[in-house]
Amino acid sequence: MFVQGNELKYQEMTHGYENINQTEKKNIRDREADAKRDLGAPVEVEETARSSSVPRPNISFALHLYPGESNKHKVHDTMKRALPPKVAAMKARKRQKLDKPGGAPPAKTSAKTAAKTYKKRPMRLDELQWNDVPMPDRLDDFHGFFGLEEIDDVEVVKDATGKVTFEAKASHTEPEVNALAGKEDNTGEVDAIETNGKAAMDESDGWEGFSSDDQEKEGEEQVASKKEKKQKKQKPKKQTLAKDDVDSASGALSSTKQGAFAALADEALDEDEFVDVSAWTDLQLSAETLSSLSKLKFSQPTPIQSATIPEILAGHDVIGKASTGSGKTMAFGIPILETFLALPPKPSSDKSKKSPLALIVSPTRELAHQIATHLTNLCSNGPFNGPSIVTVTGGLSVQKQRRLLANADIVVGTPGRLWEVISTGHGLLSLFKQIRFLVVDEADRLLTEGHYKEMEEIINVLEQSDEESAELSDADAVEDQNVPKRQTLVFSATFHKGLQAKLANKKSRSGDLLSQEESMQYLVKKLRFREEKPKFIDVNPSSQMASKLKEGLIECAGTEKDLYLYALALFNAKKRILIFSNSIPAVRRLTPFLQNLNLPALPLHSQMPQKARLRSVERFTAQPGSILVATDVAARGLDIPNVNLIIHYHLPRTADSYVHRSGRTARGQASGLSILICAPEEAAGTRRLIAKVHARSKAEKKSKMDYFIRSLDIDRRIVSKLKPRVVLAKKLADTVIAKEKKHSEDDWLRAAAEDLGVDYDSETFEAEAPGRKGRGTGRRKKEREATEMSKGEQQALRAELREMLSHRVNVGVSEKYLTSGAVDVNALLQGEGNGEFLGTVDLGFDDV
Numbered sequence: 001m002f003v004q005g006n007e008l009k010y011q012e013m014t015h016g017y018e019n020i021n022q023t024e025k026k027n028i029r030d031r032e033a034d035a036k037r038d039l040g041a042p043v044e045v046e047e048t049a050r051s052s053s054v055p056r057p058n059i060s061f062a063l064h065l066y067p068g069e070s071n072k073h074k075v076h077d078t079m080k081r082a083l084p085p086k087v088a089a090m091k092a093r094k095r096q097k098l099d100k101p102g103g104a105p106p107a108k109t110s111a112k113t114a115a116k117t118y119k120k121r122p123m124r125l126d127e128l129q130w131n132d133v134p135m136p137d138r139l140d141d142f143h144g145f146f147g148l149e150e151i152d153d154v155e156v157v158k159d160a161t162g163k164v165t166f167e168a169k170a171s172h173t174e175p176e177v178n179a180l181a182g183k184e185d186n187t188g189e190v191d192a193i194e195t196n197g198k199a200a201m202d203e204s205d206g207w208e209g210f211s212s213d214d215q216e217k218e219g220e221e222q223v224a225s226k227k228e229k230k231q232k233k234q235k236p237k238k239q240t241l242a243k244d245d246v247d248s249a250s251g252a253l254s255s256t257k258q259g260a261f262a263a264l265a266d267e268a269l270d271e272d273e274f275v276d277v278s279a280w281t282d283l284q285l286s287a288e289t290l291s292s293l294s295k296l297k298f299s300q301p302t303p304i305q306s307a308t309i310p311e312i313l314a315g316h317d318v319i320g321k322a323s324t325g326s327g328k329t330m331a332f333g334i335p336i337l338e339t340f341l342a343l344p345p346k347p348s349s350d351k352s353k354k355s356p357l358a359l360i361v362s363p364t365r366e367l368a369h370q371i372a373t374h375l376t377n378l379c380s381n382g383p384f385n386g387p388s389i390v391t392v393t394g395g396l397s398v399q400k401q402r403r404l405l406a407n408a409d410i411v412v413g414t415p416g417r418l419w420e421v422i423s424t425g426h427g428l429l430s431l432f433k434q435i436r437f438l439v440v441d442e443a444d445r446l447l448t449e450g451h452y453k454e455m456e457e458i459i460n461v462l463e464q465s466d467e468e469s470a471e472l473s474d475a476d477a478v479e480d481q482n483v484p485k486r487q488t489l490v491f492s493a494t495f496h497k498g499l500q501a502k503l504a505n506k507k508s509r510s511g512d513l514l515s516q517e518e519s520m521q522y523l524v525k526k527l528r529f530r531e532e533k534p535k536f537i538d539v540n541p542s543s544q545m546a547s548k549l550k551e552g553l554i555e556c557a558g559t560e561k562d563l564y565l566y567a568l569a570l571f572n573a574k575k576r577i578l579i580f581s582n583s584i585p586a587v588r589r590l591t592p593f594l595q596n597l598n599l600p601a602l603p604l605h606s607q608m609p610q611k612a613r614l615r616s617v618e619r620f621t622a623q624p625g626s627i628l629v630a631t632d633v634a635a636r637g638l639d640i641p642n643v644n645l646i647i648h649y650h651l652p653r654t655a656d657s658y659v660h661r662s663g664r665t666a667r668g669q670a671s672g673l674s675i676l677i678c679a680p681e682e683a684a685g686t687r688r689l690i691a692k693v694h695a696r697s698k699a700e701k702k703s704k705m706d707y708f709i710r711s712l713d714i715d716r717r718i719v720s721k722l723k724p725r726v727v728l729a730k731k732l733a734d735t736v737i738a739k740e741k742k743h744s745e746d747d748w749l750r751a752a753a754e755d756l757g758v759d760y761d762s763e764t765f766e767a768e769a770p771g772r773k774g775r776g777t778g779r780r781k782k783e784r785e786a787t788e789m790s791k792g793e794q795q796a797l798r799a800e801l802r803e804m805l806s807h808r809v810n811v812g813v814s815e816k817y818l819t820s821g822a823v824d825v826n827a828l829l830q831g832e833g834n835g836e837f838l839g840t841v842d843l844g845f846d847d848v
């Protein structure tokens with residue numbers, strides 16, 4: 001039986017089990033039976049009427065439970081567990097070891113023996129000692145069931161009234177027994193992990209895009225982090241939180257929260273896990289939030305947090321503007337958590353659906369998931385039961401999201417899916433009308449064409465008409481008088497002038513940045529703030545660019561962009577690089593092009609399936625030295641640590657796009673580079689665009705024109721030595737793309753022909769198609785050649801490229817900056833080569 005949160009998850013797990021073929025099932029059953037016989041383990045789990053109708057997985061009785069929640073699962077009077085084969089085998093081996101002469105500790109000091117001296121007694125679930133369950137290798141899709149835990153020697157007892165209790169030997173929690181066995185009392189840790197899991201589970205539960213690879217990785221990480229925690233715990237403990245905070249945190253714990261968490265107060269003294277948070281004192285946050293911030297190692301608020309949090313806590317509507325990577329998510333996340341903590345607990349007798357506290361809208365799916373993750377980190381780190389956070393984005397199951405929404409405290413989503421779910425979900429509309437916070441992140445983007453329609457619909461339904469208010473019951477109406485009005489919080493690093501022009505029905509060059517006053521007027525019109533004058537807080541009026549960002553520009557012929565891209569990637573091998581392009585086809589082409597050159601490139605664009613999108617971001621985040629080739633879908637908000645270099649392969653179309661793309665590096669206190677690759681004829685326009693971003697006043701615009709963007713000096717003679725390999729890699733990439741394109745065109749035409757009831761022959765169609773002359777003929781000829789390339793020819797090209805890549809690039813002995821006269825690109829890729837081979841790439845970026 002599997003219990004996740006309050007729900008029986010039996011069917012999902014069964015589904016995973018069905019991925020195993022019949023022979024494997026039998027083998028597992030046999031191995032399990034053998035292991036059980038070895039152990040003398042008795043019985044199979046008896047299932048309830050509901051669950052017995054479906055085939056049952058062999059891993060049994062694993063529970064995911066959260067402290068403080070009632071568990072509605074049904075159990076039989078005397079349920080006992082069967083062990084998963086791997087665990088059973090492990091235990092059998094352990095027992096053999098213990099049975100060997102001299103292999104076991106002296107009988108008196110053995111935990112097992114000591115435990116025998118204790119009788120079983122009723123225990124809370126969070127007192128029990130849970131163990132990780134290794135999952136079978138063949139289970140491809142766990143549907144959220146990674147990180148399962150199980151427990152030994154626990155009796156599940158149901159009394160005559162149907163009440164279920166758990167009985168175990170007291171040794172499960174007795175510190176002295178654990179000490180005898182060389183173990184430590186980790187009750188507090190278990191609680192903390194389960195609490196953390198709560199919000200995370202809400203998100204991953206609805207996350208169809210998780211691959212089994214990802215799950216395995218996550219499972220490994222969880223185990224690793226648990227081990228790490230254990231090691232840390234063994235270190236001598238020191239007090240590092242500000243003393244007042246520790247005192248008040250402990251006070252808050254004992255007075256307001258469950259006893260099961262009291263162990264965390266002791267852990268709060270661990271130096272490695274907590275930092276001094278006295279710098280947050282002025283914001284007058286609760287002990288719970290401070291404790292969480294301490295654990296996140298956020299020792300002080302960022303300027304946007306210091307400026308906006310008090311205003312939001314005072315109940316104001318706020319428009320917050322601050323440079324990229326300056327902590328805007330926590331600027332609204334912390335007040336939302338504070339409000340959540342101050343809410344009275346819902347009486348258990350109250351069975352009505354609750355309204356979410358906050359709705360956070362984001363322009364992209366990746367950003368929505370990231371916001372949810374950041375909030376989960378904030379809300380699951382402290383000594384309290386955090387809010388339930390639900391992500392509502394496209395690419396995930398609508399039904400699941402609707403189901404989770406019924407219990408959500410904080411909802412994060414993209415406008416399209418949010419609108420779909422809210423407007424069609426039963427009763428969700430009225431719940432959302434009662435939210436206390438509407439957060440519009442990356443507001444200028446969300447209010448642009450393409451997004452605004454759905455955003456406007458959401459804003460409209462959130463407006464509660466008088467008639468609708470009257471429909472509330474009397475009791476609700478009385479309560480309503482005391483409920484503070486909804487606050488609207490708007491954040492971005494930029495505000496976009498084109499929007500304002502559109503509003504006034506004027507044409508303007510989009511991409512210009514708005515003045516403070518213009519931003520206010522625009523937003524007040526678009527978002528119906530409750531306050532007449534929301535607080536406009538701009539902590540970086542002079543610039544929206546991160547202070548430690550350095551910018552540069554490379555001029556090259558349009559046809560040589562690929563070559564320079566490769567050169568730049570080589571020069572920055574081992575660094576995390578994010579390449580921006582303006583089109584999806586370019587991302588599709590550049591990714592295999594770089595991969596052909598042995599560079600670890602990953603794609604990201606909006607036409608990829610959600611699963612692949614999330615995987616690309618995850619892999620890019622996990623692997624230092626990887627390269628993400630993306631459209632502007634990655635430009636806003638993504639917070640990937642240690643991105644060292646942004647390359648604008650295509651020039652950004654607008655000033656704000658440049659700001660946001662470049663803002664993926666140099667986040668927080670980190671440094672970073674942003675390099676534009678442009679053709680000579682594009683250079684002047686690019687400089688104008690950059691000057692606009694940096695100018696504080698109109699007068700400065702002209703004088704600063706050349707100041708902010710430096711031309712990077714790359715030795716063209718050396719770059720040209722890389723050309724042969726680039727030509728081959730490009731040809732191969734073009735071939736693959738052209739073949740794929742041909743296939744999809746063929747499929748489309750074949751389907752159309754079928755609909756019309758005619759035969760489709762691609763060659764005849766090509767020959768007879770009209771308008772096949774004139775512009776684009778050369779490109780089409782190339783495409784045709786590429787599609788006609790045989791497999792053998794492709795293989796020959798690959799072999800040639802491999803051969804080329806395995807040799808050093810001969811740059812001639814006379815080049816003064818080279819010691820050997822040849823460049824070992826492979827060594828360079830491993831971060832060992834001569835990094836100067838590109839010539840005088842003196843970017844003045846030494847500190848990056």
Ligand SMILES: Nc1ncnc2c1ncn2[C@@H]1O[C@H](COP(=O)(O)OP(=O)(O)OP(=O)(O)O)[C@@H](O)[C@H]1O
Pocket residue numbers: 297298299300301302305322323324325326327328329330374492493636637638639663664667668
């Ligand atoms: N007080 C703090 N101290 C240290 N780090 C912080 C603090 N607040 C937030 N951070 C971290 O700073 C990073 C950037 O934060 P965040 O993503 O919220 O930036 P942002 O201003 O929203 O950026 P963007 O404009 O690009 O969306 C995150 O990794 C976040 O965890």
